[in-house]
Amino acid sequence: MDKEAVKKPAKAPLLVVSKRDALPLGKRILIRAAALVSAIIICALMILIVGKANPFLVFAAMFRGFFINILPSIYSVAILLGISLAVTPAFKMKFWNIGAEGQALVGALVTAVIMIVLGGKLPDPVVTVIMLLGAVIAGMLWGIIPAFFKAYWKTNETLFTLMMNYIAIEGVNLLLEVCGGPSHVVGRSLLEHGRMALFNEPYIIPIAVAAILAVVMFFYLKQSKQGYEISVVGESENTAKYIGINVKKVVIRTMAISGAICGLIGFMIVGGVDYGITTTTIGGRGFTAIMVSWLSKFNPFIMILTSFMIVFLEKGANSAASKFSLIDTNFSNVLIGIILFFLIGCEFFLEYKIHFGRSSKEVQK
Amino acid sequence: MSNTETTYALKLEHVTKRFGSKVIANNDVDLDLRTGEVLAILGENGSGKTTLMNMISGIYHPDEGEIYIKGEPAVINSPRDAFSYGVGMVHQHFKLIDVFTAAENIVLGINTEKYNLKEATRRITEISDKYGFDVDPGKKIYNMSVSEKQKVEIIKVLYRGADILILDEPTAVLTPQETEKLFNVIRRMRQDGKSIMIITHKLHEVMAISDRVAVLRKGMHIATVNTADVTESVLTDMMVGQKVSLDIARAEPKNTADRLIVKGLNLKNAEGVSVLDNIEFTARSGEILGIAGVAGSGQRELLETIAGLRVPNTGDITYIDPSNKSEVDLRKKTPMQIRDLGVRLSFVPEDRLGMGLVGNMDIIDNMMLRSYKGGKSMFLDRQPSKNLADKIIKSLEVVTPSATTPVRRLSGGNVQKVLVGREISSAPSVLMAAYPVRGLDINSSYTIYNLLNEQKENGVAVIFVGEDLDVLLELCDRIMVICGGAVTGIVDARTATKEGVGLLMTTRKQGAV
Numbered sequence: 001m002d003k004e005a006v007k008k009p010a011k012a013p014l015l016v017v018s019k020r021d022a023l024p025l026g027k028r029i030l031i032r033a034a035a036l037v038s039a040i041i042i043c044a045l046m047i048l049i050v051g052k053a054n055p056f057l058v059f060a061a062m063f064r065g066f067f068i069n070i071l072p073s074i075y076s077v078a079i080l081l082g083i084s085l086a087v088t089p090a091f092k093m094k095f096w097n098i099g100a101e102g103q104a105l106v107g108a109l110v111t112a113v114i115m116i117v118l119g120g121k122l123p124d125p126v127v128t129v130i131m132l133l134g135a136v137i138a139g140m141l142w143g144i145i146p147a148f149f150k151a152y153w154k155t156n157e158t159l160f161t162l163m164m165n166y167i168a169i170e171g172v173n174l175l176l177e178v179c180g181g182p183s184h185v186v187g188r189s190l191l192e193h194g195r196m197a198l199f200n201e202p203y204i205i206p207i208a209v210a211a212i213l214a215v216v217m218f219f220y221l222k223q224s225k226q227g228y229e230i231s232v233v234g235e236s237e238n239t240a241k242y243i244g245i246n247v248k249k250v251v252i253r254t255m256a257i258s259g260a261i262c263g264l265i266g267f268m269i270v271g272g273v274d275y276g277i278t279t280t281t282i283g284g285r286g287f288t289a290i291m292v293s294w295l296s297k298f299n300p301f302i303m304i305l306t307s308f309m310i311v312f313l314e315k316g317a318n319s320a321a322s323k324f325s326l327i328d329t330n331f332s333n334v335l336i337g338i339i340l341f342f343l344i345g346c347e348f349f350l351e352y353k354i355h356f357g358r359s360s361k362e363v364q365k
Numbered sequence: 366m367s368n369t370e371t372t373y374a375l376k377l378e379h380v381t382k383r384f385g386s387k388v389i390a391n392n393d394v395d396l397d398l399r400t401g402e403v404l405a406i407l408g409e410n411g412s413g414k415t416t417l418m419n420m421i422s423g424i425y426h427p428d429e430g431e432i433y434i435k436g437e438p439a440v441i442n443s444p445r446d447a448f449s450y451g452v453g454m455v456h457q458h459f460k461l462i463d464v465f466t467a468a469e470n471i472v473l474g475i476n477t478e479k480y481n482l483k484e485a486t487r488r489i490t491e492i493s494d495k496y497g498f499d500v501d502p503g504k505k506i507y508n509m510s511v512s513e514k515q516k517v518e519i520i521k522v523l524y525r526g527a528d529i530l531i532l533d534e535p536t537a538v539l540t541p542q543e544t545e546k547l548f549n550v551i552r553r554m555r556q557d558g559k560s561i562m563i564i565t566h567k568l569h570e571v572m573a574i575s576d577r578v579a580v581l582r583k584g585m586h587i588a589t590v591n592t593a594d595v596t597e598s599v600l601t602d603m604m605v606g607q608k609v610s611l612d613i614a615r616a617e618p619k620n621t622a623d624r625l626i627v628k629g630l631n632l633k634n635a636e637g638v639s640v641l642d643n644i645e646f647t648a649r650s651g652e653i654l655g656i657a658g659v660a661g662s663g664q665r666e667l668l669e670t671i672a673g674l675r676v677p678n679t680g681d682i683t684y685i686d687p688s689n690k691s692e693v694d695l696r697k698k699t700p701m702q703i704r705d706l707g708v709r710l711s712f713v714p715e716d717r718l719g720m721g722l723v724g725n726m727d728i729i730d731n732m733m734l735r736s737y738k739g740g741k742s743m744f745l746d747r748q749p750s751k752n753l754a755d756k757i758i759k760s761l762e763v764v765t766p767s768a769t770t771p772v773r774r775l776s777g778g779n780v781q782k783v784l785v786g787r788e789i790s791s792a793p794s795v796l797m798a799a800y801p802v803r804g805l806d807i808n809s810s811y812t813i814y815n816l817l818n819e820q821k822e823n824g825v826a827v828i829f830v831g832e833d834l835d836v837l838l839e840l841c842d843r844i845m846v847i848c849g850g851a852v853t854g855i856v857d858a859r860t861a862t863k864e865g866v867g868l869l870m871t872t873r874k875q876g877a878v
Contacts, residue, residue: 225743
């Protein structure tokens with residue numbers, strides 16, 4: 001073997017992925033902004049080439065779609081945010097709760113039933129209060145049941161919470177069957193009493209509630225003893241037992257909180273804005289919320305931004321779709337997909353760096 | 366290439382590995398492994414042994430430098446590449462699938478041959494017979510003891526045709542008898558022409574098994590010497606770089622009083638096997654009670670039972686409150702109530718971050734594990750924990766970028782300093798420490814011994830579960846020896862001999878299960 005060959009470094013892998021030191025905040029924001037800009041450029045190209053439309057006009061239409069009717073849009077953000085906040089403690093505890101949809105829907109269902117049964121028989125404010133309590137307790141129960149089984153018999157919470165969703169949906173179907181008459185709709189005419197509104201404006205209360213919840217949840221998770229227990233149980237159940245945390249109690253308590261908030265959201269949708277109920281009242285937001293929560297790394301304030309972004313994309317893209325004939329709702333889903341791909345993908349670059357083999361500097365050494 | 370050059374099975378030249386910008390795990394390491402020898406790699410914790418081995422086995426890639434295998438420059442980018450060069454690594458933590466049999470685990474991941482379990486079983490038996498393993502290829506992993514699992518791991522790399530074997534602290538989990546068996550296997554492999562690197566902390570094992578010793582210190586290769594030419598104290602000097610006093614200061618116990626009385630303690634595990642058999646002892650304040658025994662004799666279960674993590678089937682655990690001499694029955698208390706009485710369990714289990722600490726939390730939040738409940742407020746007060754974290758980092762010389770660094774990023778020794786530091790800080794009246802120096806380098810070990818001695822002098826009843834008999838004999842006042850879950854003797858550490866304790870450790874009581 002000649003000497004040259006000995007000195008030459010062995011072939012390094014083409015791409016080396018290594019964990020980086022924590023980046024300063026400014027840089028993290030910059031990387032995320034770069035991801036967003038890249039996503040927008042790709043979206044623009046998609047609109048131009050596939051949709052054969054002017055991307056600027058489409059983007060303008062998206063903005064108009066969201067902002068032209070600002071209060072309902074913010075209300076949608078608030079509802080998504082509320083459910084995201086609800087699922088967060090459970091996920092932080094590594095309790096895979098995919099039952100937020102059902103927990104919110106059962107809250108909505110109980111709200112509607114109380115409206116129908118008690119509406120007109122008691123003063124409206126009393127009905128409202130009973131609705132609120134009923135919805136919160138129902139959501140809480142929907143959360144406690146799988147938690148109880150998980151804590152005492154180690155059942156799989158993912159399957160359990162998923163199935164609880166269907167029970168809630170069938171409960172709504174039953175209500176529609178019983179009270180809906182021939183058209184199977186429980187609509188405005190039936191749900192007149194106990195409506196909740198402030199200044200004749202139905203959206204204000206849900207928005208305010210979600211905002212307060214975000215602040216409360218932030219401090220609950222970061223600064224409260226219960227929040228600390230949730231983190232410990234989520235990170236290591238053995239450690240939790242070792243320091244004397246009652247794991248069963250924490251699991252059940254946390255799911256009770258998750259479920260209760262979901263129930264509250266269900267109440268606000270039916271009792272505050274919709275005054276009606278269908279099986280799609282929650283409309284998949286119980287699942288979208290899981291993504292919002294994880295994408296925000298369980299930080300309630302970042303969840304505000306994330307929920308805003310998702311609602312903006314959905315509302316905006318749908319509104320644009322209705323204006324541009326070549327862009328339909330499927331196309332708007334493609335746009336949402338592209339943007340989420342970039343935003344989630346950039347998280348990788350925040351944690352890791354990629355370089356090509358060895359840098360030339362090192363080879364020279 | 367001529368044959369004379371192949372006397373080196375493996376050669377490293379100028380190998381450097383960095384993690385992030387601050388940590389240099391290996392710095393310009395030159396190392397060689399001759400064909401057919403046993404090379405011991407000796408070094409303190411964090412000296413870069415495991416990182417070096419991981420580069421050879423393809424888990425990491427060196428930032429700089431060169432690896433030659435059998436004279437050829439080698440590119441090892443994955444464990445699979447390593448196998449193609451005949452390099453097989455047996456990790457400290459086994460990578461086996463519990464529900465599979467030994468044979469299934471061994472053939473798992475081999476895609477160059479047809480899946481034929483019968484043929485595989487035949488070859489496994491052949492390998493077992495050749496080197497003297499006694500492993501049943503059809504046995505499921507979850508039914509195996511630690512040493513059996515280790516054998517499966519070794520057969521796994523032999524099955525893949527490895528002739529360069531790297532064993533990362535293989536004896537850490539073994540009893541002395543099992544270690545001797547392993548060494549016999551290693552000797553047979555050497556006879557068969559295999560080249561073996563063995564990472565270890567234990568000097569007497571280095572002397573017993575290796576042909577040469579390579580000493581690493583702070584990521585650098587200090588020297589490689591022939592084992593026959595050196596003594597243990599020479600190796601210690603090379604390893605630590607400075608003379609470390611081997612005497613552990615031991616004060617005479619003062620003002621001793623009974624603090625914890627255990628009577629007739631019996632515990633059965635989930636399978637109904639008796640793990641604690643009629644244990645009786647008294648721990649006194651101002652004294653260190655050592656617990657000796659081969660690994661898995663019930664030490665862990667005993668401490669967990671006292672701490673309230675397990676409920677004994679029968680027996681009494683009585684705590685005598687130092688403030689008013691009243692007797693408290695610990696059996697009826699929850700772990701939280703026991704803790705509030707001042708009974709502290711500092712546990713350093715095999716799985717370091719699995720119990721005493723939370724890996725993803727920073728040092729401050731880990732300090733808070735013990736104290737977060739304090740006060741009536743529903744909110745946390747992080748300030749005392751922050752002060753404590755700073756104090757421990759300073760007094761125990763914990764190497765960490767800051768108090769807000771997640772503990773999983775610290776090295777093993779530093780993790781243990783954080784844990785033991787926290788347990789001691791809470792001014793306990795009973796301190797139970799299980800393997801508090803396991804995996805720690807010599808300097809850190811002495812820091813821990815001094816801390817335990819300090820606690821003893823402060824009137825704490827210290828219970829120390831150890832594995833190194835020399836340490837037990839020098840540190841403790843009394844030593845309780847357990848074997849198979851039963852007490853085989855309680856001896857005075859000042860007069861007991863190593864042989865005497867060793868005998869008790871291996872002599873089962875009449876009638877014990």
